[in-house]
Amino acid sequence: MNIKKILPILEWLPNYNRALLKGDLVAGITVGIVLIPQGIAYALIAGLPPIYGLYCALVPQLVYAVFGSSRQVAIGPVAMDSLIVATGVSTIAVMGSEDYISIAILLALMVGGIQFIMGVFNLGFIVNFLSKPVITGFTSAVALIISLNQLKNLLGVPFIQSDQLHLIVKDIWIQIGDFSINTASIGLFAILLILLFKKVDKRIPNALIVVVLGILIMKFFGTVLTDVSIVKEIPSGLPSFGIPEFNIAQIRELLPIALTLVMVGYLETISIGKLLEAKQDVYRIRPNQELIALGLSNMFGSLFKAYPSASSFSRSAINEESGAKTGMAALISVVMVAITLLFLMPLFYYLPNTVLAAIIIVAVLGLVNFTEAKFLWSANQLDFWLMLATFFATLFLGIEYGITAGVSLSLIILIFRTSRPHVAELGKVPNSNFYRNIERFEEVTVDEDILVLRFDAQLFYANSSYFRDKLDELTIKKGPRLKLIVLDAESINRVDSTGVEMLKERIRFYQKREVLFYFVGVKGPVRDVFFRSGFLDIIDLQHFYMGIYQAVQFYKTGDKAVQEKYAKYIQQSNT
Known part of the structure; x- marks a missing residue:
């Protein structure tokens, strides 16, 4: 002492x-x-x-x-x-x-x-x-x-x-x-x-x-x-x-x-x-x-x-x-x-x-x-x-x-602010690997069959319903052409059981409609919660990526090297 x-x-x-x-x-x-x-x-x-x-x-x-x-x-x-x-x-x-x-x-x-x-x-x-x-x-x-x-x-x-x-x-x-x-x-x-x-x-x-x-x-x-x-x-x-x-x-x-x-x-x-x-x-x-x-x-x-x-x-x-x-x-x-x-x-x-x-x-x-x-x-x-x-x-x-x-x-x-955090749809900046908010950057491009969104808060019981509603709202705007949802989780520093169950339910919901669900930039502690909660029983490691660009490229080209690189990163971080 x-x-x-x-x-x-x-x-x-x-x-x-x-x-x-x-x-x-x-x-x-x-x-x-x-x-x-x-x-x-x-x-x-x-x-x-x-x-x-x-x-x-x-x-x-x-x-x-x-x-x-x-x-x-x-x-x-x-x-x-x-x-x-x-x-x-x-x-x-x-x-x-x-x-x-x-x-x-x-x-x-x-x-x-x-x-x-x-x-x-x-x-x-x-x-x-x-x-x-x-x-x-x-x-x-x-x-x-x-x-x-x-x-x-x-x-x-x-x-x-x-x-x-x-x-x-x-x-x-x-x-x-x-x-x-x-x-x-x-x-x-x-x-x-x-x-x-x-x-x-x-x-x-x-x-x-x-x-x-x-x-x-x-x-x-x-x-x-x-x-x-x-x-x-x-x-x-x-x-x-x-x-x-x-x-x-x-x-x-x-x-x-x-x-x-x-x-x-x-x-x-x-x-x-x-x-x-x-x-x-x-x-x-x-x-x-x-x-x-x-x-x-x-x-x-x-x-x-x-x-x-x-x-x-x-x-x-x-x-x-x-x-x-x-x-x-x-x-x-x-x-x-x-x-x-x-x-x-x-x-x-x-x-x-x-x-x-x-x-x-x-x-x-x-x-x-x-x-x-x-x-x-x-x-x-x-x-x-x-x-x-x-x-x-x-x-x-x-x-x-x-x-x-x-x-x-x-x-x-x-409570109001944490239950209704900022959610942004992202688009690709031309001639780069970066994605930015489409409402703040007019020059970005958006794929008709891909929805990229970012959730700027922890995901827990107070805002999980809001997340689900915003996700559904954005997918409805995309219409029947939507084939891929990419969630930029870099700003999500914590997730509780309510948030996990909501995500699992949405993944199953979109799987029935043949829409893929990818995760990007998931932090280690959040990823641990995902894996302990049975995410890998619904989706596999091919749904997790280090960056948005890599996720979109894999979807478009099926580049196995991209996924193998992330799988190796996951294995090293877990050990």
């Missing part, structure tokens, strides 16, 4: 040197500066006291640095997961209550446990059922929902918090006239500053700058700006150890939202991890190890009062751009968070909630992906409509039902 695969930290820590420390130190401090105000802000999205955002940035980061296969991914509180937590837990307990907090921590334990089990049993492939269009539609919708939910803090109006667009918009329409001019002015000014700093240089700690400015404004002018709400006292100190309280009924209620967080959290982490991996050639992301690392991060985090955490796109990008080379950068960020928790929390007393709302809105609106939508419209309109369906389902039905709708539609489209 390779211990480095279980503990990826051993891949870089033994060879750690001063040159690596320089980049990690700068990146760790930079990410820590961004993480502290973001952690406080994202805890508010989750409906938790601000301190829990920093708890979420402590132990999970530490654990991921040890077990994560990516050296630059930044783990901690994220906006999307925070809103999912709020959406799920608020149906069970009152936001901010002790029960609410304990359930959110229990949710982290559940999410971590599921992720860990999936990683141990190599189930990372399950996430492939969330296609890119579904992810784009889902994240874009969630970004809008998070932004709208933050308008209550940005404008100083007690709008309802919901994950359904129409409910939020209705309440905003009713109460928008009650907004606080002072609160809105500070919040909008913070947004403009963040956008300005991002345009100048993304590495500028814009969130920290607006937090400091907001605190100074409220400290010195708070007596005038009495309508601007502030964070007020946040408790200091590191989180204490404790096992989350739970019961079976709560677990049953939380399971759907936990599964959503498992998928979304893993997607966030693997997506940013793959993006950062492509920028270097030092290490490779291992998807199942990422699941194990995420699972352990959430499980151990829950023992120290953390709610579900995942990878942050923005902080991971900042980490890489600031020069992070190893997980040491994450450990430095952990030290900064710990110092803040121990000594600096009183400084955040005058922090305006509207500034936190500004940080959140700017961060999440970057997830609204117009570029991907334009690409999908031009590249594949079916994928575009899938993205749009997921987008609107998430907006109007809620986060949990939105992701369920997206996955369901993805599976339906997958």
